[in-house]
Amino acid sequence: MAEAPVTPPRLRIKSLRLRAYRAFSAELEIPIDGRNLIVYGENGAGKSSIYKALRDLFARRPRRDTLESNAHVHGLDPILTPRVTVTFDDGDPPLEWTEARHPGLPTADPRVALAALRSSFLDYHALLETNAFHGQRRPNLFDLAIETLLADFADATSGKTFAERWSETERAKPLRHRSNTTYLTQVEAACAAFNAGFQAALDAMLPMINDLLADLGHHEMRIEAFERASVRYNDARLKKDRGFAGKELYAKLKFRGYYPQQPQHFLNEARLSALALAFYLAGRLASVPSAPSQALKLLVLDDVLVGLDYANRRPLLAVLDKHFADWQIVLLTHDRHWFEVIRAAIPTDRWTCHEMYEMVAVTGEATPYLRPVPSDIVKATLKQARDFIAQKHLPAAANYARSACELLLRKQCEDKKVAFPYKPDPKKIAVVPVGWTGSGGE
Numbered sequence: 001m002a003e004a005p006v007t008p009p010r011l012r013i014k015s016l017r018l019r020a021y022r023a024f025s026a027e028l029e030i031p032i033d034g035r036n037l038i039v040y041g042e043n044g045a046g047k048s049s050i051y052k053a054l055r056d057l058f059a060r061r062p063r064r065d066t067l068e069s070n071a072h073v074h075g076l077d078p079i080l081t082p083r084v085t086v087t088f089d090d091g092d093p094p095l096e097w098t099e100a101r102h103p104g105l106p107t108a109d110p111r112v113a114l115a116a117l118r119s120s121f122l123d124y125h126a127l128l129e130t131n132a133f134h135g136q137r138r139p140n141l142f143d144l145a146i147e148t149l150l151a152d153f154a155d156a157t158s159g160k161t162f163a164e165r166w167s168e169t170e171r172a173k174p175l176r177h178r179s180n181t182t183y184l185t186q187v188e189a190a191c192a193a194f195n196a197g198f199q200a201a202l203d204a205m206l207p208m209i210n211d212l213l214a215d216l217g218h219h220e221m222r223i224e225a226f227e228r229a230s231v232r233y234n235d236a237r238l239k240k241d242r243g244f245a246g247k248e249l250y251a252k253l254k255f256r257g258y259y260p261q262q263p264q265h266f267l268n269e270a271r272l273s274a275l276a277l278a279f280y281l282a283g284r285l286a287s288v289p290s291a292p293s294q295a296l297k298l299l300v301l302d303d304v305l306v307g308l309d310y311a312n313r314r315p316l317l318a319v320l321d322k323h324f325a326d327w328q329i330v331l332l333t334h335d336r337h338w339f340e341v342i343r344a345a346i347p348t349d350r351w352t353c354h355e356m357y358e359m360v361a362v363t364g365e366a367t368p369y370l371r372p373v374p375s376d377i378v379k380a381t382l383k384q385a386r387d388f389i390a391q392k393h394l395p396a397a398a399n400y401a402r403s404a405c406e407l408l409l410r411k412q413c414e415d416k417k418v419a420f421p422y423k424p425d426p427k428k429i430a431v432v433p434v435g436w437t438g439s440g441g442e
Helices: 047-057 110-116 122-126 144-148 161-169 179-213 269-285 310-323 336-345 376-388 396-417
Strands: 013-019 024-033 036-039 083-087 097-098 119-123 219-227 233-236 243-245 249-255 298-302 328-333 353-359 366-373
Touching: 013 047, 024 366, 036 047, 036 336, 047 083, 047 119, 047 298, 047 328, 110 336, 119 122, 119 269, 122 269, 122 298, 144 179, 144 269, 161 179, 179 233, 179 269, 179 310, 233 353, 269 310, 310 336, 310 396, 336 353, 336 376, 336 396, 376 396
Parallel strands: 036 328, 036 353, 119 298, 298 328
Antiparallel strands: 013 024, 013 083, 083 097, 219 249, 233 243, 353 366
């Protein structure tokens, strides 16, 4: 009996090095070790520089001048030119992005080209594109769908991506109006192919959106359908009236039996954020090629839940574990308590944790400083308690020992599915009874 083929391990980033790039005036290496990464840093510490470096390096359509336009203005060493270097765990030479060459141009390194089709980069501003940016109108998601959400969704027949289909449709537009309509055959065929592909992409994304909404803890709302018009070419006599009609896409949202037409003015921020996250993550999951591949799958989230309380943030960790287990995840946050909550919840062998601070050099110029921290917060807290004991600082040692005990108890309760009314906000913690729901003897 033939053995099943063995899928090679998926490619992962081992380290990221930034030099003379945005906040990084000097050169700094960020060890990742092929794991997921969580970085805490105050505003201005350099987190957004990490986000933009990865986003622009693994861009689907990279621009040649992006690195130069993000060069650090006042370098510690004037001869330093901007450079972004990524080392993978495959043993091959690192990728180098310099002013002279982007690794995705002109002949793309396959590690970049394949990762670009399997990567997603989200910050808080991106989430607003699904709701707040639409003003008083019902959110029309057409442009967002073809440019971002489903841009990489591949046609099952031709293998062309959704973005390529739309580009073909636009190129099929006639250059001038004629009285004989036979010249419209090409653009009509292009519109028909686009509409069929669009529907297939939406059908694939819709159930994923609702699964994600449920996993994010919002069972009270779901997308029942996508309402859209068929894209067609309007062959008007006047040039100003010619163009594509039907560029409309609306989500039919059901919230507790009600169908709000303007959810941006009806739902609270927690629900709007969950809805936006579900759109983006479902679009990415639907678009990633399903065939076995060694290519890197990268998800980078830069403070996407900055406006929410901790109770509405925690479900995101379960979503990442369930739906993105084979992705390499990078989380960036300026919220210290959220950083500690994540450290307490994550598997310690799968994450690398760093803190970033702004350091002032002897020249007076600021540059990021990286401080690695243990991913196991319980062990780190106990070590700090031991250090205080050695320093004869017993009250501080007692506080850290108590914190370690609380962290371990909470983690064990979560792992064992023990119901307990935990309040993640430290200002609202109270002594409450813990209910054991397991069977006797466990």
